[in-house]
Amino acid sequence: MKTVICIVCPKGCHLNIDEEHGYEVSGFGCERGIAYGVEEVRRPMRMITSTVRIDNAALPRCPVKLDKPIDKHLIMAAMKELDQVRLTSPVSEGQIVVENVCGSGASFISTRSL
Amino acid sequence: MYDLIVIGAGPAGLAAAITAAKNGLKKILIAERDREAGGILNQCIHNGFGLHYFKEELTGPEYASRFIRMLADLNIELMLNAMVLEITPERHVHVINRDVGYKVLEAKSIVLAMGCRERTRGAIAIPGSRPAGVLTAGAAQRYVNMEGYMVGRRVLVLGSGDIGLIMARRLTLEGAEVLACLEIMPYSSGLMRNVVQCLDDYDIPLLLSHTIVEIRGDKRVEEAVVARVDQNLKPIAGTEMTFTCDTILLSVGLIPENELTDKAGIEIDPRTKGAIVRENMETSCHGIFACGNVVHVHDLVDFVTEESEIAGRGAAEFVLNEKSETADEMTLLCGDGVSYVVPQIVRRERVAKTQTVYFRVNRLFDKSRVVIRSGENEIAAFKRPYMAPGEMEHVKIPKALLDKAEGAIVISVEEDVS
Numbered sequence: 001m002k003t004v005i006c007i008v009c010p011k012g013c014h015l016n017i018d019e020e021h022g023y024e025v026s027g028f029g030c031e032r033g034i035a036y037g038v039e040e041v042r043r044p045m046r047m048i049t050s051t052v053r054i055d056n057a058a059l060p061r062c063p064v065k066l067d068k069p070i071d072k073h074l075i076m077a078a079m080k081e082l083d084q085v086r087l088t089s090p091v092s093e094g095q096i097v098v099e100n101v102c103g104s105g106a107s108f109i110s111t112r113s114l
Numbered sequence: 115m116y117d118l119i120v121i122g123a124g125p126a127g128l129a130a131a132i133t134a135a136k137n138g139l140k141k142i143l144i145a146e147r148d149r150e151a152g153g154i155l156n157q158c159i160h161n162g163f164g165l166h167y168f169k170e171e172l173t174g175p176e177y178a179s180r181f182i183r184m185l186a187d188l189n190i191e192l193m194l195n196a197m198v199l200e201i202t203p204e205r206h207v208h209v210i211n212r213d214v215g216y217k218v219l220e221a222k223s224i225v226l227a228m229g230c231r232e233r234t235r236g237a238i239a240i241p242g243s244r245p246a247g248v249l250t251a252g253a254a255q256r257y258v259n260m261e262g263y264m265v266g267r268r269v270l271v272l273g274s275g276d277i278g279l280i281m282a283r284r285l286t287l288e289g290a291e292v293l294a295c296l297e298i299m300p301y302s303s304g305l306m307r308n309v310v311q312c313l314d315d316y317d318i319p320l321l322l323s324h325t326i327v328e329i330r331g332d333k334r335v336e337e338a339v340v341a342r343v344d345q346n347l348k349p350i351a352g353t354e355m356t357f358t359c360d361t362i363l364l365s366v367g368l369i370p371e372n373e374l375t376d377k378a379g380i381e382i383d384p385r386t387k388g389a390i391v392r393e394n395m396e397t398s399c400h401g402i403f404a405c406g407n408v409v410h411v412h413d414l415v416d417f418v419t420e421e422s423e424i425a426g427r428g429a430a431e432f433v434l435n436e437k438s439e440t441a442d443e444m445t446l447l448c449g450d451g452v453s454y455v456v457p458q459i460v461r462r463e464r465v466a467k468t469q470t471v472y473f474r475v476n477r478l479f480d481k482s483r484v485v486i487r488s489g490e491n492e493i494a495a496f497k498r499p500y501m502a503p504g505e506m507e508h509v510k511i512p513k514a515l516l517d518k519a520e521g522a523i524v525i526s527v528e529e530d531v532s
Contacts, residue, residue, distance in 0.1 A: 005306065005309075005310050005314070007306060007307035007310050007311065012306040012309075012310075012500075029499065046311070046315070047161055047171075048287070049159050049160045049161055049173055050159070050287060050288075051159060051258075051259055051262070053262070058149070058150075059260050059261065059262075060261065060262035061259060061260060061261070061262045063159035063173060063175055063259065065159075065161060065173055072315070075287070076287075079287050079288075093175075093176065093179060111159065111173040111175045111176050112156075112175035112176070112179060113179070
């Protein structure tokens with residue numbers, strides 16, 4: 001049995017998910033909480049946003065994000081990959097900065113033109 | 115003479131200017147003190163912006179750029195590095211900038227969109243020595259996300275406002291150890307999803323009903339003494355614990371930045387600490403409008419945009435088609451359970467179909483009803499499953515129901531026992 005706090009709405013229901021009995025969810029306030037609870041126990045995914053170094057730009061850091069969520073346990077490894085990156089201006093919004101982050105198939109892309 | 119001068123090029127100012135242009139105003143200027151438009155969004159590199167307005171999840175810079183790109187197409191003039199020093203009820207704007215010097219510009223309408231400012235250590239009077247390393251969460255956010263400086267290695271976050279929660283995660287990702295997030299109230303003042311995704315994900319404890327009672331350190335923060343507080347928010351002797359840390363981030367609330375508003379003699383609501391506004395976001399000064407965090411502090415930028423579009427439309431209508439001032443001003447008042455309402459005044463004949471009223475509750479509510487009363491009469495009620503002070507609420511009151519009211523309207527919240 002695992003407990004997660006639902007983040008679908010502000011109410012923050014405490015969901016109990018029974019992974020040994022077909023991911024049965026209890027403690028939910030609405031249907032959306034069931035789907036969230038199951039996904040959160042089976043395979044928690046997260047978005048990461050961060051920054052990378054950039055040279056010759058108005059600012060020394062360029063913000064980036066993943067183009068799709070990755071497995072939660074890969075977060076710190078993904079951050080390490082960003083440490084190696086050094087961009088040079090100009091960079092445009094949406095430009096790929098790191099491809100296939102930690103073999104996940106997701107990429108880091110720039111979130112502003114700089 | 116400008117049709118409209120907007121003060122501030124953050125999300126509020128951008129949306130107001132763009133909407134005013136789309137509604138027929140030709141000569142629009144936005145005065146911005148920073149070196150670029152976008153305001154606070156530029157340092158909010160996390161995602162979650164735009165879910166309501168664009169129906170997709172954007173980061174702060176992406177949300178800003180959607181609006182900034184529209185400025186050129188709409189011929190809106192943007193004056194950067196420009197500090198507005200004063201505005202007058204006659205709609206004169208005193209502005210200073212390195213290129214143009216000191217200028218007094220005239221406008222047919224003004225939109226105030228200066229945003230808000232963080233409360234600092236002084237505002238909450240934390241005892242102890244005054245070493246380096248105590249900074250507001252938003253200042254840290256700008257250092258880390260835009261200017262490339264790391265602010266510390268062992269960090270304590272005081273206050274559970276959203277920026278504090280977001281920065282707890284951000285600093286963890288950048289290699290700092292965030293020891294705990296302390297909140298003096300028995301509930302988080304930030305959004306639940308931020309508590310879960312920024313603290314719980316990284317095993318950062320959230321200590322509710324706790325505060326810092328002493329900061330120690332000579333040149334740099336060395337220790338913070340933390341204690342539990344009682345129901346009156348007074349520290350309980352004997353509950354002290356000491357954290358070894360080099361940095362303390364404060365996320366203890368935001369205050370609308372209203373020096374210009376005050377100086378112009380515009381009426382301020384002591385509850386919101388922003389201007390008192392009417393249904394079209396007009397202040398007590400004819401032709402001067404206000405929107406966004408300068409009016410009341412929002413949790414979500416999407417609602418800032420929505421509110422600022424109302425102000426932009428209001429300014430356009432004022433300039434192009436000024437209606438005579440009317441006497442029928444209905445006041446909206448806070449009843450039990452409500453800490454503020456916006457707008458505070460509604461002129462019914464200007465309401466089209468419904469009037470959106472934003473408010474915050476002053477304590478946690480489970481199943482409850484938001485009740486709108488005129489005198490003894492209940493004119494509308496809205497059910498809510500759950501409400502918390504940290505999340506701004508709104509109701510849409512149909513005009514037909516407003517027309518039934520006489521005198522002031524009171525908005526209150528009642529536990530739903532049925």
